[in-house]
Amino acid sequence: MTAGITGASSSSSITNPSTATGASQEIAGNFQQFLTLLTTQLKNQNPMDPLDTNQFTQQLVQYAGVEQQLKSNDRLDSILNNAKASSAAAATGFIGQSVTADGRVANLKDGSAVWTLTPARAAKQATMTISDAKGNVVATQTKALTAGAQTFAWDGRSTSGFTSANGSYSIKIDAFDATGAQVSVDTQVAGKVDGVDLSGSEPVLLIGKSRLPISGVQNIGSGLST
Structure with missing residues (x-):
């Protein structure tokens, strides 16, 4: 494994999520439609029967509210990116x-997720x-485990035979001896960090x-074995 930092430059986790961008564009589009309708209404109102003051005030309030929402979304995107x-x-x-981490959660990527299992005997x-x-x-798998630390690899294939999406997965082990x-x-898991993958959400x-996942780190340094 090559030590270092990995991540897709075109789809880095630092960029805005597509869902947030789509929502912002939708609000902006509705905002422009609202302005068009409002100005058209003002231009074409009947001089003998002008726009009701209360109704006009409500529309201005809506205008201000949508404008504020757009600004808030921009600020939230900026905070999230930072x-x-x-x-x-x-x-x-x-x-x-050198770190110690809770290894119950592992990251599946490129058809591989690996856990370190250490049975007491x-x-x-x-299972x-x-x-x-x-x-x-x-997915569930059943096998025998020897005493001591060992790795368990999962290829991402679910019980139904489908390939699971990349992401975080947790493991639960129910083990029994011969009696x-x-x-x-x-x-x-304890060891030295070889690199960091920044391509995901965490x-x-x-x-x-x-x-x-970095959220699983429990201890750093303190003379841990590498």
Whole structure:
């Protein structure tokens, strides 16, 4: 894995989301239509029966409200972009640092999501349940686990056979030994950050084969093993 920062220049997470842009354009379009209708109404009103004052006042209030909403959207977009830029800059500071992270959530990208599993002892049967960010179960797999740290890779294929979208997925492990007793499985990950992926909505730390959202970091430095 090449250390460093990755991200698509044309679709970076620092740019405005397309949904926000579409909403802003829609409001702007409605605003222009409103102005056209208002000016047309004023030009063509009957001098003998002019526009009702109360109605005109209400229209001016609507005009001011839409104008304020457009300005507010622009300010919110600016704040959001600044926040994302600040988050991205902070994430790059993790490169080369030794961290400990909660590994229950991993990032799926290019058909691969990897978790580090550390059973307290060997498990004859372990069921891995993978859920999306909304808590919906997308896949389950059953296999035996040896004692000690090991990786579990998921290719993004759901139980129904469809390929899951890139993003964050969580894992839940139910493991049992040969006697039927439950085995605890730790998903904590410790290691040196090789790089940071900024192409998604949240910076993702690259630690060996693992891709961990930055929100999962629990500890930085303090003599952690690399």
